[in-house]
Amino acid sequence: MSGYASAIGSHVGMVRSNNQDSGYAGYRLFLVADGMGGHAGGDVASALTAQAMARVDAPLAPPHDTGPGEPRASEDPAGGPANPALEDPKSAAELLRKQLLQTNRMLRSTVGDRPELAGMGTTFSGFITVEDRLALAHIGDSRLYLLRDGAFTQITKDHTFVQRLVDSGRITEEEAKTHPRRSVLMRVLGDVESQPEIDTAVLETRPGDVWLLCSDGLCGYVEDEDIERILRRRTSLQGAVDSLIDKSLAHGAPDNVTVVLVETLAEPDQADEPAGPRFAGSAANEVPGGEPVSTARTRLLSRRRISRRAQPVAESHFEPRVDEYLKELIAETKRRNRRRRILGALALLAIIAAIAGALTLGYQWTQTRYFVGTDGETVIIFRGVQQNIGSISLSSIAEDTEIPLSALDGNEQRQVQRTLSAGSLEEARDIVTRLGVHE
Structure with missing residues (x-):
């Protein structure tokens, strides 16, 4: 027991x-x-x-014989x-x-x-x-x-x-x-x-x-x-x-x-x-x-x-009112779930819009930057930044100086290959001007 x-x-x-x-x-x-x-x-x-x-x-x-007073x-x-x-x-x-x-x-x-x-x-x-x-x-x-x-x-x-x-x-x-x-x-x-x-x-x-x-x-x-x-x-x-x-x-x-x-x-x-x-x-x-x-x-x-x-x-x-109240409750639950889905969709759209806005502003900022680099043969002034987002490049050619990379000494060649950053197109042109070109 x-x-x-x-x-x-x-x-x-x-x-x-x-x-x-x-x-x-x-x-x-x-x-x-x-x-x-x-x-x-x-x-x-x-x-x-x-x-x-x-x-x-x-x-x-009781598991034993009861004594006086015990039930x-x-x-x-x-x-x-x-x-x-x-x-x-x-x-x-x-x-x-x-x-x-x-x-x-x-x-x-x-x-x-x-x-x-x-x-x-x-x-x-x-x-x-x-x-x-x-x-x-x-x-x-x-x-x-x-x-x-x-x-x-x-x-x-x-x-x-x-x-x-x-x-x-x-x-x-x-x-x-x-x-x-x-x-x-x-x-x-x-x-x-x-x-x-x-x-x-x-x-x-x-x-x-x-x-x-x-x-x-x-x-x-x-x-x-x-x-x-x-x-x-x-x-x-x-x-x-x-x-x-x-x-x-x-x-x-x-x-x-x-x-x-x-x-x-x-x-x-x-x-x-x-x-x-x-x-x-x-x-x-x-x-x-x-x-x-x-x-x-x-x-x-x-x-x-x-x-x-x-x-x-x-x-x-x-x-x-079990049946009537259940119908009312189910309808209310559906309305609440529908509102929740709508609010969730709006929140998702707001997040996507915020991300897209941030990306747009970020991209616009990159296009205010310049750097001096090379395409492997000549010295190029690029607009943008050196980084890429996946397969998307954040830079484009602003000017081709037509200066052969081979016309630079070894140290300058390495600097150009690593790229030289500039805050504006004029600053990038100044960098190119200071490069020592050897005939």
């Missing part, structure tokens, strides 16, 4: 005034939720979701019967899906009681461990990554408009990173849809795997190569979480950032990271009912500010 070690951290970032992210690292459940709706309730949506989903968490059965294998931490769905990965994935749908109804009911929260929603990416498998549920643009055997892979697919554009081949992955509508979500939990579609999957895991759950405050601003490098060089899971958050801060951290790391171990008793349920972000601070557990790092980072100016980030929002 595999064991699991985990670490968690969250930071409000450098721009936002409140943390709309929530994270949870429990006994068997690990998740990240990224709220939307700004001050209208993004933080409430993610916190309520994290707290509601944490109710399905349960510790692994039996058939009990959850609160003393009630454990959910048998947690013993089968497919059932666990279905349990997550149903719990998310129930949470979605709870969020909608909350808006009914508190109309000022209208429009709130949240993403969700999380999994339950079932021996050597993970039961995954995902909706929105928070992500799950896997580092295995030197390969770093994105497991989930974003439910965003730009991802649909990428999938359809209309834009590239690089263009998606800077697309002006990258914050538009197609699927979320909350006061937007009564029955949102939720992706589920069962994933195999093996010792040495490192699973990364994160909000887009990390993956949206830190390159995959940098994330992979930090995970490879980790000395501890919590140290890697701290380094990932620090990396986001170094990039200006315009959005909240939340990170959960889970490492698969060969044996359950190999874990040396803090165990037990821990909340981070909004769920650790703003939702009553139960004692939230937060790491010291989370509390420290919540107060931390780095003196670097960051650009505000666009608020994520859900777009219900």
Whole structure:
């Protein structure tokens, strides 16, 4: 049976005034939720979701006989019967899906009681461990990554408009990173849809795997190569979480950032990271009912500010008019690409014109210069300079003096063959006059 070690951290970032992210690292459940709706309730949506989903968490059965006060294998931490769905990965994935749908109804009911929260929603990416498998549920643009055997892979697919554009081949992955509508979500939990579609999957895991759950405050601003490098060089899971958050801060951290790391171990008793349920972000601070557990790092980072100016980030929002909005977005993308091509062509023409102008001015300057040389037989006054550009000569014959080269002494012949520069035609004639001609 595999064991699991985990670490968690969250930071409000450098721009936002409140943390709309929530994270949870429990006994068997690990998740990240990224709220939307700004001050209208993004933080409430993610916190309520994290707290509601944490109710399905349960510790692994103890590997020895339970002592007084310890929960039996058939009990959850609160003393009630454990959910048998947690013993089968497919059932666990279905349990997550149903719990998310129930949470979605709870969020909608909350808006009914508190109309000022209208429009709130949240993403969700999380999994339950079932021996050597993970039961995954995902909706929105928070992500799950896997580092295995030197390969770093994105497991989930974003439910965003730009991802649909990428999938359809209309834009590239690089263009998606800077697309002006990258914050538009197609699927979320909350006061937007009564029955949102939720992706589920069962994933195999093996010792040495490192699973990364994160909000887009990390993956949206830190390159995959940098994330992979930090995970490879980790000395501890919590140290890697701290380094990932620090990396986001170094990039200006315009959005909240939340990170959960889970490492698969060969044996359950190999874990040396803090165990037990821990909340981070909004769920650790703003939702009553139960004692939230937060790491010291989370509390420290919540107060931390780095003196670097960051650009505000666009608020994520859900777009219900999927087909109409996609057509509008595609048309806008075409217009933007057309403008980009036109601007690129104009820039290229401007560069070509500048080069041509510089060449013209340069050539005109060369034609103000003269030099005394030879065609091999007579002394010639040339207009221009001695250099050539490829097969193009920058000089022409101004005057043929008809003085035989053989009429000069040896030293003068060599000087003429090497050429003698002059600033004007008169100066070139003076040079010729001073040559000693021998009959």
